[in-house]
Amino acid sequence: MDIVCSIDNNYVQHCCCMLVSFFENNKGEKHSIHLLSDALTLENQKVIKELVESYQGVFSYYSVDPDKLLSCPIKATDHLTIATYYRLLMVTLLPQELKKVLYLDCDIVVDGSLKEFWDTSLKGYALAAVDELNTSAKDVYERLEYDEKYGYFNAGVLLVNLEYWRSNNLTEVFFDYISSHYDKIRAHDQDVLNALLHDKCRHVSQKWNVEESFYHYYVIKEWRKRDEKEMKSVLLHPVILHYSWKPKPWEKSCRHPFRLKYFFYLSKVDAFSGCKLTFGEKLQAYCDEYYFKLVLRLGIRGHRFYKL
Template structure:
C-alpha cells in the first residue's frame, strides 16, 4: 500500500501514532509512506522515518512549496493548520507510476488490516470516502451548490484514484475553485473536494472512518432509525477511529469513549512510550466506553459524550 499523510512540527507525535497503528495491523507486504510537509525539524522528521523503517516500510518525504498555499483560507480561530490543504497536491507531488494512494489524517488510529479498503474498485470514481451521515454543516449543499442526494464525505480517510486526478487536471481545478469561491469554504479543502467531486466519490462503509460526531446523541438517533445493526457494529468495533474534533485524546478534557486506542498505539513507539494516562484516567476511560455501549444498546441518553448535541 501507498499511504499519504500531511503534518507539521506540532503534529509529529500524532502522525507517529497513526503510522504505528497502521503498521501494527498491516504486517503483510511492504508498505510505502509518503509524508507531505512545508518543512519539518530534522529530529522530528527522523522520528517519523525511524518508525516507518522499523516496520521495514519505505519512507518518502515531500516538501510543499508554501507559495502554492498563500491563497488557502485559514482563520486564527480554526482548529486546523494550513497542512490540511496539502492533500490537494497529492497528484502533482507523488511519482506518476503511483496509481492510487490511501490518505489518512494524523488524528486517526487504524485498528484492523486495510486490505479490503485498499482493494476497493475505483473505476469511474475519483476517490472513495465515508459520508458524514448528516453531521456536516446544515447549509453545505446550498453553499457548495449540489444536490443533497449525493451526500457530503469526510476527507480524513480517502482512497484516491491518482490516475483520475491527473487525467482530469484536478489540482488546477481545486485551486481555481478556491480562488473563485473562498467565501463559500467553511471546511477548507474538504469543501473543495466535495464541491468538485460529489458525484465522483464512492461512499464506503462508515467503519472506515468513524468520526467523533458519530458518537453524539443526535447522530446515533438518526442512525438507529436507518440501520441499528450497522450503527452498533461500527460504533462498538470501529475499523478506523477519527478523533475529528476537540478535545483530542491527548488533551485533558477528552471524554471520547475510545480514547485509550490512541495511547495503545502511541505507547508502542519508543520515543513516546512515556506519555501515559494516569490510573484514574484509564479507569474513567474504561468506564466511559462500557457505559456508552450500554446506553446505546438501550437507546437511552445519559453519557456526557452521548449528550452532546
C-alpha cells in the same frame, strides 16, 4: 499499500501513533509511507522514518511549497492549520507511477486490516470516502451549490484515484475553485473536494472512518432507524477511528469512549512512550468506554452519550 499523510511539526506524535496502529494491523505486506509537509525538521523526519523502517516500510518525504497555498483560506481561530490543504497537491508531489493512494489524517488510529478498503474499485470515481451522516454544516449544499442527494464526505480518510486526478488536472481545478469561491469555503479543503467531486465519490461503509460525531446521540438515533445492527457493529468495532473534533484524546478534557485506543498505540512508539494518562484519567476513560458500550448494547434511547 501506499499511505499518504500530511503534518506540521506540532503533529509528529500523533502521526507516529497513527502509523504504528496502521502497521500493527496490516502486517505481512510491504507498505510505503508518503509524508507531505512544509519545513518539517530533520529531527522529526528522522523520528518518523525510523518508525516506518522498523516495520520494514519505505519512507518518502515531500516538501510542500508554502507559496502554492497563499490563496487558501485559514483563520487564526481554526482548529486546523494550513497543512490541511497539502492533500490537494498530492498528484504534483507523488511519483507518477502511483495509481492510487490511501490518505489518512493523523488524528486517527487504525484498529484493523485495511486490505478490503484498499481493494475497493475506483473505476469511474475520483475517490472513495465516508459520508458524514448529516453532521456537516446545515448550509453546506446551498453554499457549495450541489444536490444533497450526493451527501457530504469527510476528507480525513480518502482512497484516491491518482490517475483520475491527473487526467482531469484536478490540482489546477482545486485552486481555481478556491480563488473564485473563497468566501464560500468553511471546512477548508474538505469543502473544495465535496464541491467538485461530490458526484465522483464512491461512498463506503462508515467503518472506514468512524468520526467523533458518530458517537453522539443525535447521530445514533437517526442511524439506528436506518440500520441498527450495522450502527452497533461500526461503533463498537471501528476499523478506522477518527478523533475528528476537539477535545482530542491527548487533551485532558476528552471523553471519547475510545480514548484509550490512542494511548494503546502510542505506547508502542518509543519516542513518545512516556506520554501516558494519569491513573485518574485512565480510570475515567475505562468507565466512559464501559458505560458507552453498555447503553448502546441495551438500546437505551434518549441518552446523550456525551456532548460536543
